[in-house]
Structure formats: structure tokens, C-alpha cells
Amino acid sequence: MAINIRPLGDRIIVEPVEQEETIAGGMLILPETAKEKPQQGIVLAAGAGRRDDDGERIPMDVAVGNRVLFAKYAGTEIKLDGKKLLIMKESDILGIVEG
Numbered sequence: 001m002a003i004n005i006r007p008l009g010d011r012i013i014v015e016p017v018e019q020e021e022t023i024a025g026g027m028l029i030l031p032e033t034a035k036e037k038p039q040q041g042i043v044l045a046a047g048a049g050r051r052d053d054d055g056e057r058i059p060m061d062v063a064v065g066n067r068v069l070f071a072k073y074a075g076t077e078i079k080l081d082g083k084k085l086l087i088m089k090e091s092d093i094l095g096i097v098e099g
Contacts, residue, residue: 003044003080010050010090012062014041014070015083040097041086042067050090060090067097 007013017040043066049059062068075088 003085005045005080005087007045007047007087009047010058010060011047011087012043012060012090012093013045014068014075014086014088015044016041016086017067039072040067040069044085046090062090062093062096069094069097
């Protein structure tokens with residue numbers, strides 16, 4: 001998905017990914033109001049990184065296309081072309097899912 005927003009500094013744009021809710025016997029279906037916010041997402045855009053006290057750019061550890069884990073209430077939700085996206089700081093990212 002191409003987006004028309006360029007995040008600044010150490011901010012990234014993440015598309016949340018719905019996680020499957022399964023139990024040992026099969027699918028567990030919850031009403032929409034009972035579901036927790038997704039805590040995984042795909043990075044769609046990333047800023048150039050923050051600057052240190054000397055003005056030097058600190059490169060980002062995340063890149064476009066990474067699947068990331070983030071804090072439950074991280075970021076600011078926006079809607080773009082009918083899709084829910086999150087704008088958050090790199091420090092809100094808990095880890096990168098590999099594999």
C-alpha cells in the first residue's frame with residue numbers, strides 16, 4: 001500500500017494486523033467490542049530518525065516492511081483511504097518479529 005504521508009524524525013506509520021483468536025478446539029469468535037487492540041503491525045513508512053544533542057542523525061532500527069510489536073495503547077490512530085493506521089514513535093515499538 002502506497003501512502004501519501006512521510007513521517008518525520010523517529011516516527012513510523014504502522015498498519016495494525018488483526019491477530020487470530022484461537023483456542024485448542026478451534027476458533028474463538030469474540031464480539032468486536034470485546035477484542036483488544038492489535039499489538040502487531042506492518043511498518044508502511046519510517047522517518048529518517050531522531051537527532052542527538054549534537055544534531056547528528058540516529059538511524060532507525062525499524063524499516064518499511066518490518067512486522068513489529070507495539071504497546072497496547074501506542075501511537076495516534078488515523079484513517080487514510082478507509083484504513084486505520086497508527087503514527088507512533090520508534091520508542092513505542094517493543095520488537096521486530098523475525099521469520
